[in-house]
Amino acid sequence: VAACGVKIAKMSGRGLGHTGGTIDKMESVPGTRTALTQEELIKLSETPCNTPELKEAFLLSCITGLRKSDILSLSINDIEKCDDTYYIYKKMKKTQRWLRLPLPEEAHHILSKLHAKNGDTPYFFAHLSPHHLGEHLEVWLEDCCISDKHITFHSGRHTCATLLLTQGTDLYTIMRFLGHQNINTTQRYAHITNQMLSSATHLLNYQLRGLTAS
Secondary structure, three states, X not given: OOOOOOOOOOOXXXXXXXXXXXXXXXXXXXXXXXXOOHHHHHHHHOOOOOOHHHHHHHHHHHHHOOOHHHHHOOEHHHEEEEOOEEEEEEEOOOOXXXXXXXXXXXXXXXXXXXXXXXXXXXXXXXOOOOOOHHHHHHHHHHHOOOOOOOOOOOHHHHHHHHHHHHOOOOHHHHHHHHOOOOHHHHHHHHHHHHHHHHHHHHHHHHHOHHHHOO
């Protein structure tokens, strides 16, 4: 896999959606899933959550694209190291297919912190109850003033795919990154490419306007 996950970091003038200009907002398209923008993800990461492990779990989903079921069952035994690179090597619960995913630096930091805190168990989220996660997530989003989108835990997975695409990752790589079985599932994110092309075209038209003025 060429891509190594989404980075939650402030970038001076160049977010993951940079195409010469920045796509600040992803339009809602029928058949697609809601995702957070780079700016919203940064804001969310900086906002305290009343359920701290939920914050870690959701951010981990946004960074790695893992489903909730695989996040909550993730253990130290699913992490391997090869040539100074850490990987998640895990059988996905939904598909029963094995996924080998390079572990981004931010994700490694989150898991290291959780492992140090939960040394009594190999599971990173052993103390996070799966019940009422949606309600706790909604409260956290409201505290972050993100209320104009229907965001669920699964939106973290869509956020990861959307941000990877806007930073230029091709659909085939995203398919492998998310563990999709075929490219048709991944193509639901192709509308982002169209928005990127439209944004680039408008920017180019603006830059070349002076050439046609005469």
